[in-house]
Structures are given as C-alpha cells and as structure tokens.
Amino acid sequence: MKTLLIILGPTGVGKTELSLQIAEKFGSPIISADSRQIYKDIPICTAAATKEQQERVKHYFVGSHALDETFSAAQFEEESLKLLDTLFLDHDTVVMAGGSMMYIDAVVKGIDEMPNVDPYIRASVRELYEREGLEPIKAQLKLLDPVYYSKVDLQNTKRVIHGVEMSLSAGQPFSSFHTGERKQRPFRIVQIGLMRDRQELYQRIDARVQQMLEEGLEDEARRVFHMREQNSLNTVGMKEMFLYFDGIYTFDQAQERICHNTHIYSKKQMTWFKRDSDIHWFHPSQTTEIFKFLETL
Helix, strand or coil: CCEEEEEECCCCCCHHHHHHHHHHHHCCCEEECCCCCCECCCHHHHCCCCHHHHHHCCEECCCCECCCCCCCHHHHHHHHHHHHHHHCCCCCEEEEEECCHHHHHHHHCCCCCCCCCCHHHHHHHHHHHHHHCCHHHHHHHHHHCHHHHHHCCCCCHHHHHHHHHHHHHHCCCHHHHCCCCCCCCCCEEEEEEECCCHHHHHHHHHHHHHHHHHHCHHHHHHHHHHHCCCHHHCCCCHHHHHHHHCCCCCHHHHHHHHHHHHHHHHHHHHHHHCCCCCEEEECCCCHHHHHHHHHCC
C-alpha cells in the first residue's frame, strides 16, 4: 500500500533532521508542509531547508513561489495530491514534514469546497476596514455568521474579514460550508508527531531565533521591507523586524518579541495537533523507537 508519512510538530521541535533521516531510509523526497517555506527570498526567517539539506534529499514546496503570489491551504491540498500521484509511481512511501496545521489538515482530511469571493464585496469590506478598523467588521460577522464568530480568533484580522467576505458573497453563513466530512485518500496516511517539554521547546526556539539573527535575519528583512504588505510576509520574524525598522521596537525588543510570539505560535500548534487522535507521538530523541515503529507499518 502506498503510504504518506507525515512528520509534524511545533516550530523548533526538531522535525527537519528526523524527516531527512526517514526520507533517506525510504529513498523518498520530502514535501514541505510549511505555509511560509514555500516563498522565495526569506529562507532564514522560515528556517527553510538549506542547500546542503536539499542536496541530501529532494524537497518540494521550498522556495517555490514568489512573495507576491497568494497560496492557500486549498491550493496546497490540490497541488500536493497531484504531486503525490506522480511520486507514488516511483515510491511506496513519501515523506511530508512541517508544522502548518491547516496545510496538513488539508491533505489528511481535505478542505470543503468554497464559493469565490465577489471582487466588489472584497473591495467594499477592505474599504470599511481601512476606514473604520476591525470593530465594525466583527459586528457584521456576528450578525452574518454567529457560529463562525464564536469560533474564530477575533484578533486575526485576515480571518475575520474573510468570514464576512464569504458570508456576503455566498448569501449564507461562511460556517455552513464547513461540513467536517473527512475526504477519502487513495493511500495510507501515517502521522508521527514530535513533542518536547514546553520549557525545553522554548529554550530551543530562543536559541534558534538567536541563530537566525546571527545568520542575517535583519538583512533578509531589509531586502523585502518594501513588500511588507504582502501576506507572505505577515509572519513571525518579519513582522517584528519591520516594527524595529519603523522605530517601534529596539533591536533587543524585536528579538524578544520574535521569541515570545514564536512561543505563542508553538502552543497553538500543539493545541491544534492534539485534537487528532491518529497522531503517534514521540520525543525527537526517540529515534530508535520511531524507526522500530516504522518497521511495523
């Protein structure tokens, strides 16, 4: 049986080296499931696979898209499934690795089909947001779709706006399209989750942020600063460096906020992943146990 082996976990936990080892064991390429590593020009910020790592194992969806391109979880589902059709011709097992929750869910469970947003509605909602801020958008969402309103992160501007856009475009609540039905895949999916003690993980994150800065994160951010409005750059690491360039943060404050915001993101990742009872959890140091587990597949 063809098998998609997914290595997942929070940022900084240690997915990269394990995924390389497992890919080498199975002679498989690696499909990156990271919503920011797909973009060119920001490899330091996204901790993308290095040239040396990509020479060890062929990677897909790393530096494959320009910063001004939009790319969604639905597109990742579609393109990954097409790629898997091709890869499974030559491989019995294919490795996917990453921590982007919605990207992984898109492949494992599938995404409900959604209507397109009316361009006029999108422009109108955007104009309202730019004129009056997020509060009237929230109020509108509460009226249009109280179910989605009760679940969405109301501080996440993009998701709040999208909920209103979709509800207005479809003429029905955005949440009504969320069927929750799991799509069937013509291959087996095995998920290995990596986790560490929270304090241990936070220490690794802080060390990695320091390493990113030493490798040139500031220069990388300055090179793309003129594109700061692109959604691809709405990510931890870039946002804080941009505020440093604006004079809002000192350099030390920017570093502290990158660490802090990455801690928060890693906690969200674990909360999301722990909802899935199909994930087999290991500490990254348990390589012997992991490879024994793989032998049972």
